[in-house]
Amino acid sequence: MHIPDGYLSPAWCVALYIVAIVYGIVAWKKAKKIINSEAITALSVLAAGIFVAMMFNWPIPGGTSLHFVGGALSGIIFGPWLAFFVYVMVLTTQAIVFHDGGVTTLGANIFNMGIVDVVVGYAIYKLVTRATGNTRRARIIGAFLGGWLGLAAAGTMAGVEIGLSPSFPYGIRITVPAMAIWHTLLGVIEGVITAFVIDYLYERKSPLIEIAMKVAPLAQST
């Protein structure tokens, strides 16, 4: 999922940096009135958790592998605005310190994982819990669907970006099916993990949930 340097045309790199920066400005405007040291600590602990989860590559029969991305998980816990900052921390550290994902493509990677995955996962979770009530079962189903479809959407978007880069004008016929089909299939596992972690955190009354419940609704309403 992490797009390295050289895979995207400069126009896509610049455009997606701009989108990520604009989203970040809006997110910061919403966050700055309610953010406090407790919330920043909670966001950084979640970011550390996502970073570690991404180090686990799960081999899949057929010669591919998957690592957890966690966009829906972060969106469900902290909402689409605060979760953005979790990915800025994770993806910037991965790109600059470990060369995992490029620097020229950092905007694209933040867009795919920190915006598309987060927003799609969050929206699906909210749809399910609003339609069926905020019960434990609704949370589990919503988190599963959010995790699954959030990853599928983010993978498909990455395929579109690479395929539409002008150096590879017909690449979209290869990249979109490859990314969309695999991420839709592998997204089922992401959905299962997201549902398990959300259920665990809510049932254990984790400090992450406690703090998120204080700040996330305020960020959405400002």
Place this chain on the structure above:
Amino acid sequence: MSLFERYRNTIKILAILIIISPLFGIVLAEKVNYHEPLDVAAEKLHLHELDVYHTPFDDYQVPGLPPTIGYIVAGFIGIGVILGVGALLAKRMSK
């Protein structure tokens, strides 16, 4: 009380996960010839990574250490950077 005090158990779990991570990040990944969907698409389009910059910890490795140990050390460096930045920002915010 330190801001991270209430997350002590979470951080311990993360440390344990980092220690076992080479099993999935190195050993099993090599066994299945680690290929993300993105790598599959890139190979078909003959895309190559641009050599824009270097870091001493490329691909979660530490120079001079065997891959599995390097992967573990890189994991600790990663969460150290993230929690360190978080602690600095939180400290600044509390002033």
